[in-house]
Amino acid sequence: MPRLMLTDERWEILYKAMLSSGRIYDKPAHRITMEGILYRMRTGLPWRDLPKEFGCWSKVFRRFNLWSSKGVLSHAFNTLVDSEDVEWLFIDGGVLSVLINMEQGQLLQRPKI
Template structure:
């Protein structure tokens, strides 16, 4: 039997959330379907190679695809992260390589696939709360500059008192946007800046590793560390599921 990821308590919680969305009926077989999705996410194998213990691979894939069309994984993630601690908000972006099979799609830019130094890639733009737990994310092509998604990350996240980011978000426009929302910013300026960084709270800035830790947490899943999905919708849902798993320990003793 392949190694499973869900405890009885975890599945009870997830099945209840899935039912509350009104998009999925509560059926016992859904547990092994979700375990199959998690197994594929963890190992990165093709759907056809899914062990038989999870059921017929095409049945698992059809349910997976149906759930994604309904936005189920995003709803589960949003439900779990609603009790966040937004006093501090840390934002950052991280690139993942897109596999050649995932990149073989028409209009790749529309599927959040772009060309960066490493070839075809996707960038995950993420915001985490004071405890380092994910609260909002977006996808883009790997060549997109972090600061372009800075304002939308803040708009999509809970209102924070302080926003912390690295030099990649060095933009006066972004700073003014943060201040307009009633928050402070801790964003170092680049070396060629005339103003300097005397006003930066370096003690708080050191906690920026929390958002980097979140990326490390989800990149242990092979299907996220390397993108195999052609559609941005599918990749977004897989990432949302991985972030939802980070929240489970906060709900399940």
């Protein structure tokens, strides 16, 4: 099993911030999906190479796109930045540019070869 990033305490904080966006419903599978997203952001590996422990890579990818386009991730990160406990947050320039472009209704895609 790949190393996970979210303790139970941190997941509760993040999940409450995600739910407060009003754009997702309460579902236990969201935690492993978020772990998959964070793992992918931390390692930079292609979505298709995501370890199976996080579930089907395409489901994790689709959920990332959905949450990004609905502003769920931006809302959660903005909520967490405003909180007192920010030591565990990280943001990668690539992730930030994806979130910004998705909020503007643009999806950046690699050119097909």
